[in-house]
Every structure is written in C-alpha cells, then in structure tokens.
Amino acid sequence: MxxxxxxxxxxxxxxxxxxxxxxxxxxxxxxxxxxxxxxxxxxxxxxxxxxxxxxxxxxxxxxxxxxxxxxxxxxxxxxxxxxxxxxxxxxxTLEEQADLARARLAALPDNFSRHIALREIQDRNETLFYAIIDQALEAWLPIIYTPAIGRACREFSHIWTRPRGLFLNYTDRGRIAEILSDPQWDGVRVIVASDGGSILGIGDQGANGMGIPIGKLSLYTACGGLDPARALPILLDVGTDNVALLEDPEYIGWRHKRVRGADYDAFIAEFVDAVNARWPNIALHWEDLSGADALRILRRYRDGMCTYNDDIQGTAGVTAGALLAAIRAGAAPLAQQRIVIFGAGGAGCGIADLLAQMMVAEGMTPDEANRRFFMVDINGLVRAGMDGVTEGQHPFVQPADIAATWNVADAAHVTLAEVMKNVRPTMLIGTSGQGGAFTRDIVAPMAQQSVRPVIFALSNPTANIEATPADLLEWTDGRAIIGTGGPFAPVEYDGCLRPVDQINNSYVFPGVGLAVVAGGITRMTDGMFLAAAHALAGLSPAAGVDDQATVPLLPPVSELRTVAMAVARAVIRQGQVEGVAPQATPETLEAALKAAVWTARYRPYEKADSVP
Structure with missing residues (x-):
C-alpha cells in the first residue's frame, strides 16, 4: 500500500x-x-x-x-x-543513528548538499532529523535555513521529491475551506504561509518558495520545541512573474503570471476566512509576501485572528532586543538615538515602528519618536510630497524641505551618503538587499560622531549583505557594535576576536509560537513583540561585562530553546495584561510551557486495535 x-x-x-x-x-x-x-x-x-x-x-x-x-x-x-x-x-539507538548520519553529512561536499540530505532524512524520520540538529544547533542552523535555504528555494523544483505541506493554488479558489476541513489537519496549531513573492533577497520564487515555510517550521521545532505534528507549511500559489521559472520545464508551480489586485485580495480573504473558521486559535505566520502586500494584509487581519508577519514584526522584535542590548553595552541611550534605515520596505518600516513605540514608552511623543528615523529607499530619503510613499513609510516621512539647508547634489533625491553626512546618525540599519551598499565613506564618519555606533546589516542571503563585519570594524576603528542577518565567524581586530551577532528572527518567532500553543493567545499585538524584545535583551551576555567589545549582544544559538522559553513567558504575560490570553498563575504557566515543549526521542510503541 x-x-x-x-x-x-x-x-x-x-x-x-x-x-x-x-x-x-x-x-x-x-x-x-x-x-x-x-x-x-x-x-x-x-x-x-x-x-x-x-x-x-x-x-x-x-x-x-x-x-x-x-x-x-x-x-x-x-x-x-x-x-x-x-x-x-x-x-x-537514536544516538547511534544520529552520530552515523552526522558523519555521512560531514562527508558531503558542501552545505547545500547537506541541506538536501537533511530534508530527505526529515521526510523519512522526523525524530532523527531533530536529534541530528539538536546537537550543535549553531552548526546546523545555516544549513537548514539561511544561507542554504536561499539556494534551496531557487532550485526547489529540481530537488523536490516528496510532498510536504500544503499547496493552495489560485485555481483552488472556492474550495479552500473544503481542502482544510479534512480531519487530518485537526491538531495543527501553527501555520507558516507564503505566496513566494519576496523570498529572502532573491525575489519572486513562486511555488519554489515552499522551502521557506518548511524551513521556518523546522526552526519552530528545533529552537522552540514545537511538536512537528502541530506544524503546517502552506504555499499560496498565485503564479509568478519570474520568467525563468515559467520557462523551466521542471517548475512545479502554477504556470501563470502572478495574480494581483482585487483577485489576489479575494484569494487571500478566502484563505484567511477558511483558516479562521477551521482553527480559531491557531497562529498564522505570514512569511516573504511581496512588499506591497505584506503590511496591508497584516493590518487587515491582525485584529480578527492570531496572526503576525515575521518579516515585519519578528525582524523588528529581534532588532529591538539587540538594540536594547547594545545600549547596555555602551551605545547611546534610546532617547538620543538617530536612526537611518536603508531599505524602507516591510522589514525596515516594521523595525522603525517598534523602535518608535519603545521611545514613546520611555516618554517621547509619537511625533518626536518618528522624527528620529530617516528612511532611505530607491528614491532617496523618504520625505513628504514624494510619489509612492507607502502606508508603512508614512509615519516616518521627513519634512519636504528638510534638505534645504543640507549640502546635497539634488534636493529632490537625497542619497544615503548625503543623509549620513547631514543626519550624523548613531545607528545604521540595512534591510535593502543591496550587497555592498555600506561603503567606507558612508560608515567611517559614524566613529567620529558616536563612541559606540550601532550598525546592523540585516539583508539575506550573505551575498546581499550591505557590508561585511570585517569592513565595518575596520572603517569604524573597531568602535562599531555590529549585527548581521546571516551567520559570520568572529572577526580578528586589534589582536582579539570580535563576535558578530546574528540578528536573526529565530531569537523571537519560536518563542511566539510556543506562547500561542502553551498560553492560549488569541491575538498577537505590538506589545507582545516589545515584551519579546525586552526578554531577549535581558538575556544579553554583554550586560554588566567590563570588556563588552569581545562579548556578544545576544545569547549563543545553542541556547535558543532557553531564549524561546523566556520569550514565550514574556509574550504570554503581556497577552494576559492586554486581555488576549487567559489568566494563569506563574506555576500553571510554567507547567504549560514545559508540557508544550517537544523533544526528539523514541518512545516505546504498543499495538492498538485497527479502526475501520
């Protein structure tokens, strides 16, 4: 059979x-x-x-x-x-199997080959898959997710051998509720859904984007202890504008130009309605939607169900947590930060929005907080009166005449370099996907303007990073507090090794998923992501250390399960404060969190009677 x-x-x-x-x-x-x-x-x-x-x-x-x-x-x-x-x-034993598998994986020529082999193991034996990566998670994370996942998505149709997850195609409209109603989905508690429209830094990958929901849910389990039986990856296949995919005879997706506008919105609405009716308390995690759609969809549905967008809110949460840790390590206080964000899409706007809320919580007015952010996109500094200002950018537009007294070549298009020269920021964040965008001329002045400037180059995959950690340290005379979106080895500078923090969403979203499963959360709020940021900062190894330059801001990847537990605890408590999670005693909460954590082990099996 x-x-x-x-x-x-x-x-x-x-x-x-x-x-x-x-x-x-x-x-x-x-x-x-x-x-x-x-x-x-x-x-x-x-x-x-x-x-x-x-x-x-x-x-x-x-x-x-x-x-x-x-x-x-x-x-x-x-x-x-x-x-x-x-x-x-x-x-x-499981340990013997895992050791043998690790040895075989180590013999493979590169991490992409290891990624493929691990996925094959996952499709045969999920317990073994997680037992393998549970040991030395920091070594396996770049293989099961970024940066290897980028190539895996580009080549998904060529390496795909066995169905995993659910493909909901645009041609399925009118029957999505029927598809989801099958009893086999009864136990699902966390969905990661993508339309493949904006995969990492490599753009529209259509149905090949399924690699992202699969990979994200693997991290929910590896980092947060989510039972893999409760996880469902979903790819919403609305076509693709990637000509190479449409012409690829092996492409597994719907061969059609990407559906947009009202038709796209109607398809998403049918999906959301079906999910909401099927699982009223599920966590619906949006991932890698097109920039124009991500914030709009989040704002449309967040008040009616437990949903969040990891590119927007998860990125913001981990960035906020890392900034709070950086402040403890000597960066300028939050009220004194002047922040330039290069890349004013969903991630950049989400970061600005959450950091602005942190500033308001410390006593600023919303307008005072918003004015401390300088968003730069392809059209230069985002200012009032510009064409194409998005909903997410709108709170952070600078006055139309802000550059009137600046030394700029074209006041209608103020470049990143000109913004840096005139704003003299204390923090620079890159979410642009433009490799090499941060040059010496742009970065070096920060070391003269701030004792410990903060530079987070967050674009993925690694080829798309705005500047390498080694360059950033050299250009700032070793003063910069540096974080990156992908993994980098420590950098030798001035005779010592300087750690490079990976400002990765895996510090936040696994704990959020654990909070939903264990805490009965019915809505995800900005306050919860602020709580997650504070919980993450509270675990910073740099707090109270004299030589903070050689100590990382964030806990090591090997401690991500501990981080997830702390984040989940903080998120649930904030949910209780906001009335979107049931009240529970601390003892009950701890018991629920412990019970919700799945671990990779073999249980003994007993024979059950057959069911007709």
Missing amino acids: SSHDCVWRTVGVQSHTLHEDVQIRILRILPLLSQYRVLMSDTVQSTCHTSLKTALSGRELLDCPVLNKGNAFDSRERDLFGLHGLLPARIA
Missing part, C-alpha cells in the same frame, strides 16, 4: 509509571498529503515513561516519518508490528 493510500488509525499514549491502565492522552494519526503526521488533541508531555499506541504495522509504520525509527525498533516492537524481514538485524 502506497503512502497515498494508507489510512491512519486512532492511537493513544499510555503511562507506564504508577498506574499502567491510566491513559494520559488520545491521539489520532492521519496522512498529511503523501506523508504521515501525528495530530494530537493536547501536547503530550515528553517523559521517558510514555508509550505510543498505533495500529500501523509493517511497511506502513516504516513509511511514517513521525513514527519511523528505522533500525531502532527493538525486538519486541519488531515482533509486535511485523517488522522482521523489513529491517536489518542490528538494533541501533
């Missing part, structure tokens, strides 16, 4: 601690497209004494990524589930 034809049976988790006859959870397992998922009515506590009941046996059990153990099925389970003859004689 193929994986497409197999029907899942009802299973249960049984306690073998004090009372073996007490069943502590009932689970139902159903097919997820061509793969299998465990869908739970409640998160099962990951204790070493629980066992799982399943009616699957033989090849069906081995074909289930959520349940498959490979040659780790023991003798009792091989007898019980008819696995003799299907597996070799040796019985391995």
Whole structure:
C-alpha cells in the first residue's frame, strides 16, 4: 500500500509509571498529503515513561516519518508490528543513528548538499532529523535555513521529491475551506504561509518558495520545541512573474503570471476566512509576501485572528532586543538615538515602528519618536510630497524641505551618503538587499560622531549583505557594535576576536509560537513583540561585562530553546495584561510551557486495535 493510500488509525499514549491502565492522552494519526503526521488533541508531555499506541504495522509504520525509527525498533516492537524481514538485524539507538548520519553529512561536499540530505532524512524520520540538529544547533542552523535555504528555494523544483505541506493554488479558489476541513489537519496549531513573492533577497520564487515555510517550521521545532505534528507549511500559489521559472520545464508551480489586485485580495480573504473558521486559535505566520502586500494584509487581519508577519514584526522584535542590548553595552541611550534605515520596505518600516513605540514608552511623543528615523529607499530619503510613499513609510516621512539647508547634489533625491553626512546618525540599519551598499565613506564618519555606533546589516542571503563585519570594524576603528542577518565567524581586530551577532528572527518567532500553543493567545499585538524584545535583551551576555567589545549582544544559538522559553513567558504575560490570553498563575504557566515543549526521542510503541 502506497503512502497515498494508507489510512491512519486512532492511537493513544499510555503511562507506564504508577498506574499502567491510566491513559494520559488520545491521539489520532492521519496522512498529511503523501506523508504521515501525528495530530494530537493536547501536547503530550515528553517523559521517558510514555508509550505510543498505533495500529500501523509493517511497511506502513516504516513509511511514517513521525513514527519511523528505522533500525531502532527493538525486538519486541519488531515482533509486535511485523517488522522482521523489513529491517536489518542490528538494533541501533537514536544516538547511534544520529552520530552515523552526522558523519555521512560531514562527508558531503558542501552545505547545500547537506541541506538536501537533511530534508530527505526529515521526510523519512522526523525524530532523527531533530536529534541530528539538536546537537550543535549553531552548526546546523545555516544549513537548514539561511544561507542554504536561499539556494534551496531557487532550485526547489529540481530537488523536490516528496510532498510536504500544503499547496493552495489560485485555481483552488472556492474550495479552500473544503481542502482544510479534512480531519487530518485537526491538531495543527501553527501555520507558516507564503505566496513566494519576496523570498529572502532573491525575489519572486513562486511555488519554489515552499522551502521557506518548511524551513521556518523546522526552526519552530528545533529552537522552540514545537511538536512537528502541530506544524503546517502552506504555499499560496498565485503564479509568478519570474520568467525563468515559467520557462523551466521542471517548475512545479502554477504556470501563470502572478495574480494581483482585487483577485489576489479575494484569494487571500478566502484563505484567511477558511483558516479562521477551521482553527480559531491557531497562529498564522505570514512569511516573504511581496512588499506591497505584506503590511496591508497584516493590518487587515491582525485584529480578527492570531496572526503576525515575521518579516515585519519578528525582524523588528529581534532588532529591538539587540538594540536594547547594545545600549547596555555602551551605545547611546534610546532617547538620543538617530536612526537611518536603508531599505524602507516591510522589514525596515516594521523595525522603525517598534523602535518608535519603545521611545514613546520611555516618554517621547509619537511625533518626536518618528522624527528620529530617516528612511532611505530607491528614491532617496523618504520625505513628504514624494510619489509612492507607502502606508508603512508614512509615519516616518521627513519634512519636504528638510534638505534645504543640507549640502546635497539634488534636493529632490537625497542619497544615503548625503543623509549620513547631514543626519550624523548613531545607528545604521540595512534591510535593502543591496550587497555592498555600506561603503567606507558612508560608515567611517559614524566613529567620529558616536563612541559606540550601532550598525546592523540585516539583508539575506550573505551575498546581499550591505557590508561585511570585517569592513565595518575596520572603517569604524573597531568602535562599531555590529549585527548581521546571516551567520559570520568572529572577526580578528586589534589582536582579539570580535563576535558578530546574528540578528536573526529565530531569537523571537519560536518563542511566539510556543506562547500561542502553551498560553492560549488569541491575538498577537505590538506589545507582545516589545515584551519579546525586552526578554531577549535581558538575556544579553554583554550586560554588566567590563570588556563588552569581545562579548556578544545576544545569547549563543545553542541556547535558543532557553531564549524561546523566556520569550514565550514574556509574550504570554503581556497577552494576559492586554486581555488576549487567559489568566494563569506563574506555576500553571510554567507547567504549560514545559508540557508544550517537544523533544526528539523514541518512545516505546504498543499495538492498538485497527479502526475501520
């Protein structure tokens, strides 16, 4: 029986601690497209004494990524589930399997090959996949996500072998609710949805953008402990304007120019309505939508459901947390910051909006806070009266005549270099996707204007970064506090190694997902992302350290699960303050958080009765 034809049976988790006859959870397992998922009515506590009941046996059990153990099925389970003859004689442990897989992965020629191999492992055995990356997460993160994910998306149609997630095509309009109504989706709690319109720094990738929802949800689990059975990646295929994809005979998506305008909005509305009706308390995470659509969609739906845009709000949350940590490490106080943001799209505007709210919380008026931001896009400094000012840019437009007294070549188009010279900023943020945009002439004066200037070059993938950390340190005489969107090794400067903080959204969104699952949050608010930023800053290794130049702003990637727990705790508490999360005692909250965290381990299996 193929994986497409197999029907899942009802299973249960049984306690073998004090009372073996007490069943502590009932689970139902159903097919997820061509793969299998465990869908739970409640998160099962990951204790070493629980066992799982399943009616699957033989090849069906081995074909289930959520349940498959490979040659780790023991003798009792091989007898019980008819696995003799299907597996070799040796019985391995999960640790042995993971060690062997790591050795084989290390022998591959490059990280892209490792990315493909890891995805194949994930489709065969999800527990093994997470056991592999749980050890030395900092080494695996660049392989399962940025920067390797950029190439994986460009080549997704060429490396795609097995369905994972859900493709909702524009041709499916009118039946989206029917598609989502299948009982196999009952246990889903977090959706990551993308239309493939603006993938990282590589643009419109159409259906190839599915690599992003898959990758993001892998990080929800690896960094935040989200049960992979509760995760659903969705690609909203509305076509593509990428001619190379449309002409590629192997392209797996809908071969049509990208749908826009009212037709696009109607399709998104049908999807959102179906999700909201199907899962009233789900977390709907938007990712890599086209810049023109991202903020508009977020603002349209955020008050009616638990939804957020990670490019806008997650980026803002981690940037705000890193800035708060930088202030503790010697940067100018928030009230004295003058911030230039190069790249005035969704991410740049989201950062400005959250930082402005932080300034207001410290006593500024909204107008005073907004005036401290200087947004620069392809048309130069964003000013009043300019054509094409977006909804997100509008609060931060500078006066039309601001450059009247400046030394500029063209007052109608004030360049980044001219803004830097006249504003004399304390902080420079890059979200432009333009590699090399920060030059020595632009950056060097910051070291003369600020004791510890802050420079966050956040564009991904690595080829699109505005400047390398080594250059930024050299140009600022080692004074700059530096953060990047992608991973960089420490830089040797003046005889010591200087850490380079990766200002990555994985410091925020896994904790947000954990908060939704454990805390019953019904809406995501800006206050929650502010709370996440403060929680992240509170974990900064630089706080209270004398030689802060050699200490990172953010905790190491290896501690992302600890970070996720702190962020989730802060987000839930803020949700309780704002009335969008149920009240709970600290003890109850801690118990809920602990119970919601999934860990990669093999539980013993018991035979369940078949279900007709």
